[in-house]
Amino acid sequence: MSTATNEGRGRRMGGAAGGTPSTAAHALLPSPEPVQLVDPEGHPHPDDRYPLPDGDRLLGAYGRLIAGRRINDQANALVRQGRLAVYPSSHGQEACQVAAAVVLGDEDWLFPTYRDTVAVITRGVDPLEVLTLLRGDWHAGYDPHEHRVATQATPLATQLLHAVGVAHAAKLRGESTVVLAMCGDGATSEGDFHEALNFAAVFHVPVVFFVQNNEFAISVPLKNQTVAPSLAHKAIGYGMPGERVDGNDLAALLAVLGAAVDRARDGGGPSLVEAHTYRMQAHTNADDATRYRSADDVERWVLKDPILRMRTYLKTLDLLTEESEQAFAADADATAAVIRKGLNTEVEVNPTELFEYVYTEKTSQLREQAALLREELARDADAAAAGTDGSMEGDQR
Ligand SMILES: Cc1ncc(C[n+]2csc(CCOP(=O)(O)OP(=O)(O)O)c2C)c(N)n1
Ligand SMILES: [Mg+2]
Secondary structure, eight states, X not given: OOOOOOTTSOOOTTSOOOOOHHHHHHHTSOOSSOBOSBOTTSOBOOOTTSOOOOHHHHHHHHHHHHHHHHHHHHHHHHHHTTSSSOOXXXXXXXXHHHHHHHTSOTTOEEEOBTTOHHHHHHTTOOHHHHHHHHHTSOSOSXXXXXXXXXXXXXXXXXXXXXXXXXXXXXXXXXXXOOEXXXXXXXXXXXXXXXXXXXXXXXXXXXXXXXXXXXXXXXTEEGGXXXXXXXXXXXXXXXXXXXXXXXXXXXXXXXXXXXXHHHHHHTTOOXXXXXXXXXXXXXXXXXXXXXXXXXXXXXXXXXXXXXXXXXXXXXXXXXXXXXXXXXXXHHHHHHHHHHHHHHHXXXXXXXXXXXXXXXXXXXXXXXXXXXXXXXHHHHHHHHHHHHTSOOOOTTOOO
């Protein structure tokens, strides 16, 4: 039996290839503790491997953080007003959302989940087009090609395979595209997660898997999901480097994700970044988080809020002024106002569009269902014209 291994092929993020087999394997391992460059009190925390992003970059990203929080708050309010059917909020995870979007270039692709609305908007997609999905009007309200953002995936981990496919295609074409694929801690238990990571590693494709570990998959805590030392440790099993980062530290996220993207672009292959963060609110409005976790747990994470620490840090450096704070707040309010106005406008939806744009040729079942719907709509229209309720005699609908 051959004892050949692939040790030596992998590289630490931003590090050099090679070394003895054991050091090469070791180089794939994540840091023992999540990388942190700014602590929860706003103090810098230097790290030899990851330089702090410069002030302008941090300030710009901080502005997006403020907008992200505002978008989350606005969307939650619109759910309560019945204007959105559902909103999986990223409240508390905004640093992950912003960093995932801003580390990419125009030629790159982002593959988000249902929770990543803020990342999609930060990348430049029109907020109203993004929220169309969560209003229930369309499967996706935006053109994925316009900003190179795939549709937000609700079936867990499916987007990871699509992301690997796009990265593989880009590599075959000789393009410099990098793909960043997002998923949650729960999604790492899916078979698709395994298939995506294995394919990506074997074919050495330019993809960054970004896992937002917010400690819950609806009501299931991480300890019931895995007993691996961390989710980042899973990477070594596929032969790619893993890294852990403080998911509420915008500076660390920009540095670590930025290094992973550079590495992929330079031909270094895939890697996995796990961000340690926390889902501050319920899974969605359909969930009651008080049934499975304590208020004290949530309270502990309030102190680690990504906005608070970055504000303190930027103020200490005199990078954030009263005026720029006001400008960021005004900008965020303007985005929220656009969302409010747009979602308070009634849309005319055509229910028969439900059957369009999926298959080039509809299946016989879909043709039958579409015909039934058309008949029902015609009956309703006739009834409305005649002033009756539209139901047929004996109709049990
Ligand atoms: C294949 C699949 N199985 C189950 C579900 C139902 N489901 C929706 S969200 C969710 C939890 C996912 O948790 P995680 O991956 O940690 O992401 P988070 O919601 O915390 O961002 C589950 C089980 C689904 N959407 N898709
Ligand atoms: Mg989760």
